[in-house]
């Protein structure tokens with residue numbers, strides 16, 4: 001889709017069994033391109049699960065309020081949800097990587113479009129490996145050994161998340177430490193691993209130093225030249241690599257129209 005991110009997959013029907021060869025093509029393409037856009041699928045929740053399991057094992061998402069009753073490993077994203085005070089909740093606005101407050105954050109997230117608005121609602125991706133490679137060597141050295149503190153909801157984030165129920169809070173760690181630069185376990189490439197909605201601080205750095213540094217890294221990494229902007233088509237199944245991408249949703253469409261997608265995540269490693 002761009003020279004650094006995204007590949008389109010056509011000519012496969014994921015409601016049918018997938019051969020070992022096709023599975024290998026898909027999983028290799030996933031690592032090589034970071035985003036796969038698999039077109040023209042029409043999948044029930046259980047078929048989405050089976051398709052995404054070609055790439056790994058399902059990760060149990062944190063806020064079970066969004067789980068589908070008939071298939072709880074799948075959550076939904078919908079623009080029809082509201083905060084308790086009645087304001088509309090647009091999930092995924094603002095740059096982030098999913099569930100980085102987990103000790104083993106999900107390696108991948110997949111979305112299957114069920115209902116889309118006529119226009120808008122694109123998902124943007126920023127390639128953090130390309131962004132790392134383009135940093136000046138002095139900045140690469142400065143951040144090479146930094147460790148960030150990730151929490152469910154950063155006090156520095158302007159984007160507010162839905163609160164967790166008490167039962168969910170018990171499953172979700174209070175804080176975890178992850179390197180600011182991580183090495184992809186399959187490609188070996190280094191990526192900047194930051195998350196404005198989750199990072200509370202950097203170990204050993206004053207906020208006065210840490211926050212401008214994180215802001216500078218985010219601004220660099222989300223420049224247009226590192227982005228792939230996905231324009232959704234009906235039937236798209238999109239799977240992306242959380243280990244080397246940031247992503248964001250856009251609430252820029254007619255909110256009287258429904259935007260509804262299924263979401264599945266896959267288990268990942270401890271970032272190193």
Ligand SMILES: [Fe+2]
Nearest residue numbers: 092096097098
């Ligand atoms: Fe997300």
